[in-house]
Amino acid sequence: MIASLFGFDSKQHRLQTEILAGLTTFLTMVYVLAVIPSLFKPLATQGMDNPAIFTVTALTSALGTFIMALAKRPFAQAPGIGCASFFVFTVCLSLGYDWRFALTGVLVEGIIFILISLTGIRQKIVEAIPRVLRQAISVGIGFFIAFLGLKNAGIVVPSDATLICLGDITHGQALLAIIGIIIMEVLLMKNVTGGILISIIITTIIGIPMGVTHIHDFFCTPPSIAPIAMHFDFSKLMSVDMIILVFTLLFMDLFDTLGTLVGVCENAGMVNKDGSIPKLETMLTADAVATTLGACLGSSTTTTFVESASGVGAGGRTGVTSLFVSICFLLSLFLSPFFLSIPSAATAPVLVIVGYMMMKTMVHIDLNDKFNAFPAFITIIVMPLTFSISNGILMGFISYVSIRVIYGKYREISPMMYVLAVIFILKFILL
Numbered sequence: 001m002i003a004s005l006f007g008f009d010s011k012q013h014r015l016q017t018e019i020l021a022g023l024t025t026f027l028t029m030v031y032v033l034a035v036i037p038s039l040f041k042p043l044a045t046q047g048m049d050n051p052a053i054f055t056v057t058a059l060t061s062a063l064g065t066f067i068m069a070l071a072k073r074p075f076a077q078a079p080g081i082g083c084a085s086f087f088v089f090t091v092c093l094s095l096g097y098d099w100r101f102a103l104t105g106v107l108v109e110g111i112i113f114i115l116i117s118l119t120g121i122r123q124k125i126v127e128a129i130p131r132v133l134r135q136a137i138s139v140g141i142g143f144f145i146a147f148l149g150l151k152n153a154g155i156v157v158p159s160d161a162t163l164i165c166l167g168d169i170t171h172g173q174a175l176l177a178i179i180g181i182i183i184m185e186v187l188l189m190k191n192v193t194g195g196i197l198i199s200i201i202i203t204t205i206i207g208i209p210m211g212v213t214h215i216h217d218f219f220c221t222p223p224s225i226a227p228i229a230m231h232f233d234f235s236k237l238m239s240v241d242m243i244i245l246v247f248t249l250l251f252m253d254l255f256d257t258l259g260t261l262v263g264v265c266e267n268a269g270m271v272n273k274d275g276s277i278p279k280l281e282t283m284l285t286a287d288a289v290a291t292t293l294g295a296c297l298g299s300s301t302t303t304t305f306v307e308s309a310s311g312v313g314a315g316g317r318t319g320v321t322s323l324f325v326s327i328c329f330l331l332s333l334f335l336s337p338f339f340l341s342i343p344s345a346a347t348a349p350v351l352v353i354v355g356y357m358m359m360k361t362m363v364h365i366d367l368n369d370k371f372n373a374f375p376a377f378i379t380i381i382v383m384p385l386t387f388s389i390s391n392g393i394l395m396g397f398i399s400y401v402s403i404r405v406i407y408g409k410y411r412e413i414s415p416m417m418y419v420l421a422v423i424f425i426l427k428f429i430l431l
């Protein structure tokens with residue numbers, strides 16, 4: 001009865017699979033509870049209380065993912081790492097704006113995101129994305145999350161000479177992550193139910209004698225969100241700076257979310273016969289509502305997490321998966337020391353393996369047709385290398401339109417694609 005509220009149908013779905021999928025997604029993304037507060041640390045000197053960010057991140061993730069559960073889809077939401085970095089390092093530290101100004105920008109962006117769904121503009125944007133770009137988005141996200149996993153595990157590390165290079169894989173967390181990748185791949189090849197989750201648990205346990213897993217405490221009381229919740233600054237609401245900030249946030253949020261939803265659904269075969277994504281509009285609205293409510297709690301932009309692909313990969317198909325993720329985030333408010341003791345070496349393999357699964361969509365792209373292969377290549381390469389899903393989509397759109405214009409194939413491009421390509425070029429030049 002309750003399960004049907006979240007799109008669960010006992011004839012088509014298995015409760016056990018949905019719950020395992022929820023747990024898998026949660027375990028692959030619980031690291032945000034550690035990463036987001038650490039990203040915001042530099043703003044503590046400007047009065048943005050850091051312990052409160054932990055509670056805000058957990059609450060926003062629980063609330064946003066619950067809204068997605070009501071939309072009956074297996075996706076989880078949380079404050080995005082990309083958007084949080086932009087909030088802290090670009091808006092506050094580079095451009096010098098106060099965090100309250102930035103938070104107001106997130107609120108306004110969320111409200112505009114909700115409003116454009118009422119006008120139907122968003123639907124037109126979604127329909128304008130050609131099939132090849134959707135497939136390329138799926139592949140690009142695959143590389144993006146695999147890169148995220150390799151980085152989290154310390155297998156790929158920064159290098160002054162070459163930007164990135166191979167880390168020390170002979171011991172510690174990088175070695176543990178490689179063991180985790182092997183365990184996970186073997187379990188998946190043998191079609192073991194809950195293979196992803198089982199391998200996270202086994203890898204965490206192996207990490208104890210290796211000195212990578214440290215379990216200190218289990219419980220803690222969450223810090224208050226009062227120092228940052230509802231701390232808006234509306235004094236510069238109509239300024240040019242605010243308009244630019246809101247549009248940048250809107251672009252990042254819309255295309256990050258769109259890319260994640262389209263990429264994951266396309267990869268998991270969650271598409272209608274005509275190629276459209278079921279409930280895409282509802283999911284985008286859920287994302288917009290979550291961003292708006294998250295801003296009220298004191299969070300940077302809430303986005304649909306690419307890590308949801310791990311739960312979808314584990315068989316999650318309904319809102320019960322997201323409901324379970326949401327419950328886990330609520331519990332994590334009190335159990336954070338326990339969840340945070342699961343090392344990233346144990347969850348990073350999920351990102352790598354799911355990235356590998358998503359990469360397989362590549363076989364559907366006709367690489368002998370340059371008009372499709374080139375924009376697909378641009379979309380795929382830009383996502384991991386600029387660490388941004390939205391950059392990949394924008395560059396992919398621009399190259400799709402320009403290669404056709406260069407070869408005189410004007411009629412193959414819809415008016416909406418022309419409009420979007422011009423807006424995207426302006427975005428790169430002006431914002």
Ligand SMILES: Nc1nc2[nH]cnc2c(=O)[nH]1
Pocket residue numbers: 079080081082083256257260303304305306307389
């Ligand atoms: N879609 C998406 N997923 C993420 N997972 C971690 N950070 C992000 C992000 O910024 N966007």
